Amino acid sequence: MKRAFSSEFDFISTLKKKIWSNKDKNLIAGIGDDCAVLDFGSAEYLLVTTDTFNEEIHFKQRYLSPYEAGFKAMSGAMSDIAAMGGVCRYALVSLSVPLKLLNGFLVDFYRGMQGPLKKTGALLIGGDTTRSKQYFSASITILGLTQKRRIVLRSGAQPGDKVFLTGLTGYSHAGLLLLKKGTPFQGSGLKRALKKHKSPEFRHDMVKKILQMDPTAMIDISDGLSSELNHLAHSSQVSIIIDYTALDHDPVLRKIAQALHVPVLTLIMNSGEEYELLFTSSKNNEKAGFLEIGATCKGKPGVWIRKDKTLFPVKSGGYDHFAVTGQKT
């Protein structure tokens, strides 16, 4: 099939060039970062992001309860605010609902969304509820605030920075595969993988600690670590070198990968909807407890992984909405 754009990333790049132009006095950053950043003259920047969560693409009813779907949709939207060092304040929720889901599903989906709302103290202040022909869809807009000097873009990484993760990735996709394959693995880590897939927390609780490390760039893991590393490398125009042993260190995840017949590095690199935060900083980790996974250096923008003293290139292997072979759920 001939397609105008080879990937979501291409499509957004084209849009950015064609339609969007940053000539606005209030607009600090727009398309291409986790959130749009606006300055209305107060002490803080306003962050705005919007995220869509579609039945059969982002979730299937046979794997997620309505409550879990609502929880996950809201976490995913809010994670973009955390990824810029912000605090979530308001949510607007647009739901497209087939008539058959109007009864219990909708109420439980709202209950699920309340989880992340309550945790952050953010308020639901508006939205739109419309009918859809066949499948459920939620589009969530989040408004957040961040102190101006604290804003963290994707583009600020400097050569020589260290690369950190708030937690090891891989469990979310492992959870999905376990559900798909009828949970062939019953050992330790099963619960964690299922929870991570069904109702992932986003890392707003880590933002304060991250800001203390003066992060130079940040992004959240929504499409997959390999994709987000590449976004960060290209936005910041740096090379990123990842240390294999810093990623493949979890015997539990290794066992799950083995049971699923999937290379553990594939899980770690390409698992989406993790909502861990990936950031760069010149500071040391010390007792902060972040996972140090590599470093940035001068050179061609891109990502490499070092294993046994050899560098292998890391391409974006996470979820791409427009890759015909891409499968999310």
Place this chain on the structure above:
Amino acid sequence: MKRAFSSEFDFISTLKKKIWSNKDKNLIAGIGDDCAVLDFGSAEYLLVTTDTFNEEIHFKQRYLSPYEAGFKAMSGAMSDIAAMGGVCRYALVSLSVPLKLLNGFLVDFYRGMQGPLKKTGALLIGGDTTRSKQYFSASITILGLTQKRRIVLRSGAQPGDKVFLTGLTGYSHAGLLLLKKGTPFQGSGLKRALKKHKSPEFRHDMVKKILQMDPTAMIDISDGLSSELNHLAHSSQVSIIIDYTALDHDPVLRKIAQALHVPVLTLIMNSGEEYELLFTSSKNNEKAGFLEIGATCKGKPGVWIRKDKTLFPVKSGGYDHFAVTGQKT
């Protein structure tokens, strides 16, 4: 079918009571008006609204080109900002796209959205592009600004105000019916009806003139005049008396209604997606050119129409997304 909520309106009322509480120092108005209104300490209020536009519910590809669909989706979202006396500034667009529409459709849809964007000078600053299983869906968030003393809520109408429309309603639904029935009517007004249905302008060009009349309450006609009149009456706790002759005065619309075998008042009262503005004011119309259709008075909140000295109650008869018999397109 047992349903938890009897209508969209019920559902939103329930939500409002259950989840939303206006205890936030920055939040001036939330769920229940056209936009959420936020005060971040600058000279203007920030208005935020989100609107969803679904294939097969809000539009069918056989009636609307991708360009027209994009134009209409953006107009509808922006209209909510105009309805509060605001100016549109930024748009975030979330699209759910089935693979088969990825090629030309998406590009033309974006071109269509640019129409209202260019007219208002608003900028596209973000969004999300994801795959959908079967049908296209667009969720558009608009951020606008309004001077604080100029904000117009739904709830401010006072007994004794006059009720105005920026233009006669009815043509949008007439246009849809003409398309559905293979345009059985070829006379004057056909072009206007088709244009009003396919690529309606929203009334941002009228906002300045309306503000000069010190409007007490305002709402845009998205679901239908009868529904919006009822919303305004209930929000402002007034009775609204509409003058039949002020509505049924257009011989062209009458002829179209006749050709369609639909009572002309049904077209006028229940046609949705008109994006005309309905407002109340104590001032006189004078040369402003608005359509004066009635007045408010003390009494039970609700709407009545006066015809031949008799009052008939006007119930919400516009589009309700959750009325099982409701058909939008």
